[in-house]
Amino acid sequence: MSSTTLPPSGEQKAIRWYPPSYDIRVETIPIPKIQHPDDAIVKVTFAALCGSDLHIYRGHGGVNKDHTCGHEFIGEVAALGHSYGGDNTGRPSLYSSLKIGDKVVSPFTVNCGECHACRLGYTGRCPEGFLFGSPALEGGQAQYVRVPKAGGTLFNLSDPSTWSSNLSSEGKEKALATLSDSSLLMLADILPTGVFAALQAINHPKVAPIITGKPWPLCFSQNAPSSNQVGLTDEDRILTVAVIGLGPVGICATVSMLDLLSTRQIPYKFVAVDPLESRREKVTAVYKTIDAAGKGNGEFAACSTDEAKDKVKEWTGDVGCTAVLEVVGNTSALTLAYDLVRAFGVIVSVGVHGEPPLPLTGRQVYNKNVSFDFGRCPARAMFPPAFDLLVKRQDVFGGIGQPASLVDQVVDFSQAAEIYRAFDKGEVGKVIFDPWQAQA
Template sequence: MATIASLPQEQSAIRWHPPSYDIRLETIPVPKIQNPDDVIVKVKLAALCGSDLHIYRGHGGVTAVHTCGHEFIGEVVELGSSYGAASAKGRPALYSSLKVGDKVVSPFTVSCGECHVCRLGYTGRCPEGFLFGSPALEGGQAQYVRVPKGGGTLFSLSDPTTWSSSLSNELKEKALTGLADSSLLMLADILPTGVFAAQQAINHPKVAPVVTGKPWPLCFSQADLAPGNEVGLTTEDRTLTVAIIGLGPVGVCAAVSMLDVVTTRQLPFRIVAIDPIEARREKMKAVYAAIDAGGKGTGDFAVCSIDEAKDKVKEWTGGVGCTAVLEVVGNTSALTLAYDLVRAFGVIVSVGVHGEPPLPLTGRQCYNKNVSLDFGRCPARAMFPIAFDLLVKRQDVFGGVGEAASLIDKVVDFTEAAESYEQFDKGKVGKVIFDPWK
């Protein structure tokens, strides 16, 4: 077992107490290595995420006191016996290369990186996985955190050769030295989740006719078939219309990612970004304004309230509806709106965390529209390389703190935890980052 030095016995941590709305700053023991694959990380920054509000409000079905938070970046201070050992051969690269002192960022769930599920890239549902900031696994809103299966979970920001990228190693290293930790922290959850939503939509079979310019099902054919009895697609048919419901931090990331996808592929598009809260709409407008002309493409981008969005989609599509709808809220009213906005043979991609209430859509509704529903947790570790590349590209949005176009509103110390949770819950503040040592 390797350690940086003698660690303290106690630490400060942000803790949730049942039944709801009870956040306390407490002193608890510093975590220790429990299994050979464990890593202890000294947390440099941790973030408050919209998903934290489900437990905060008492809607998560949680009854146990625990340390909050699933977004953190920090430094390795202790390694279990699996690291650097001969037995590390054939295992994920970090079991051989991770060192005490390395800078790391963690996805919001643990993943072993070795099972069938992880090998396919579905890391968010690893059978050995746990969610940080839950009774099953203490969270990262603390000075120190234990990371189980660290070799399959963490990303080493000290050794960019251990993960893939469209950038060269030289450019990756340059980016890592130039990017602020507050920016890199977005790789823990919100940016991979936003990228995941956009990728799920653009690669969905229901979207293929618009992307390929071929009608269903010829859009899946690899052969260059001679024209048959089909009428060619018009410019309108080839225009991708997307609605994004929810403009919290993840929704903004989804919008930025979708813009990047359509401009990179040079697709005609219309995007409507929707939120009932004016402050969030203003944030989205500022983010869009900050993106350079090359990143905006030549399509239409509108930021609307709910009623305005319904009118806008009707105007754009003649009442047909959106090709795809990204639901980034996690409640039944957002899903109802998504169904109202999506076209027949459209797709709803939901990455919001839903609770116990049953889905508001009946089988008849889904059948009558041939609508596809794509639900669930982002496999954040698998999405990390794509998210990193977008983070580097869009530092005009992801690089600052506290500016009109910054995704991060402020960095505070742990003493402001209860107030920050309350303000975030009421929509009075956007992304908040905690500095455990401030």
């Protein structure tokens, strides 16, 4: 199949960043073209502003080249390279089935879908991968975006048979008929990342004694031999968890963790931490909105940094949290995570960390037997469970501008510079850009 003809003007509007920092401009640039047979051109319906964008915005990303911003976008296929159509046996199914006009959402990184890393599900570290919205690959805060390796990268929302779900085929199709594009856009990054953080924590070996009710290391044996050890008490079986950072990803991690706790019927004590009162109010509204079945049996508190330390000390007798999810990506957040975690606890960090050294000494990590799990979410691999949670939690992910809504507003490109500024200052939460909305 040859590539189609793009709109005749050959130009588009895009949000672009200029070094060294804080310089956002809306410019007219060429519409991207097919450069490789595996490429697709996507006409962007919505693009979002993510907390990770702020690292480059602030000049902390080590980037010195102007580029189109954004790594969260949803849209429809406008052009395809020659690789698409016909028999592509042995390649990802979209090379055979993807068509012009199909509705697609993209994870925030390119994934070939064919290498060892992708086959194992570690799609965020595909050797062919690039991050959208970087000097290496123009971003999605534009009217059109080029997607390399699109057959291994995109999810085809027009053909749900091409991806898995715990929902039935009929359930998937029914959900897709009702979910808004502003909601589906969350599947590009923040919701998979939140689900990833929660799954990494709850499935970590350090959490196994609480999940299984068996002490270490008997918790790893289904047929554990009898032991003369004293059995775990009800208090021992309570999972104490903290989420540090209550921006959009922190909200997603909180909702995901609550869902896992309720589904697995694990009693818990949950502290959500952020220095900004507005974000603490948001997560409190989210918690109150979720029905009893979605948040299970536990206690929940939204706290400032100092309040969190006191609350964890009160709840655990100064033992500490079993698991801490750090979604900020700076050294102070990691220091707090270490302060809150218990000995033999786990810290899961999905925040984007820069060049500064980690703020912990070898003696500190040794003295607590603490485990760390760092790094980028494999967003494409996490799409199925993220989709299922999106469907289940439309009370949080479905609306716009309500107290418990993840998305605060949808704006046109003319407001880009101000929205970046406000988001950087914590004055606004999740914002979506509509590339086609009339400029104010």
